[in-house]
Amino acid sequence: MQRYITKLITMLIPLISIISAQPSFPDNPGQAPIGGLGLLAAAGGAMALKKFRDKHKK
């Protein structure tokens, strides 16, 4: 069960930046968001996963 939750969260975290990049209210200033935040989040998640696994092996 925990593995499913972990996988689900790993897949969903990069989507946060996509969800938050939806069109905003008309009175907000024009946006030019920094690209690739989802990729960065995924890279961070992968880094943490590797560290945890390395710790587990020791």
Next chain:
Amino acid sequence: MINLKNKFSPLTLFLLKAGGVYAAWQLIYDLVVLPDGRLDTWLSITGVKLAAAGLSFLGWEIETTGRFIACVGNRGVEIQNGCNGMDLLGLYAGFIIAYSGNMKKRVMFIIGGIGLIFIANVFRIAFFALSNLYYPQYWDSVHNYSSYVFFYPIVLTLWYLWTTMSDHTDIFSGESFSSA
């Protein structure tokens, strides 16, 4: 009170915390910081001023007005909200907060990292102004991919350093995790 450390594995707990911090930051940013505008404006204008000062010091003729920066006689660049690195700060801090470690080092990493990201953004703004001077035809590519050059190596390096340096306990040991 539910003990989350016993209920979830350290990795799940990390992902929950990181996602929670980032989601909270996004909410605060979209609902409070962005409509208020002062912090975004300060970040943008300060970044533009520092970039202009640096380029002027190095010999380029620069003109600035508020959020605009341009090499004299060339197309200008406007640093809008959302283009000043603010949303990246939440993601960066979310990782540092979520990954276990010494609290004092964590605060230092967050403050130092935010400072480095801000400085990287100053270089990015200067690079935008120069790219409009020398390679204006590549503006779209420069703008779209600049984050990968200026921000992400710094953020990933700091994250890596944090995971290496943070003196956490053995996270898969029986003390913190029950596999039953």
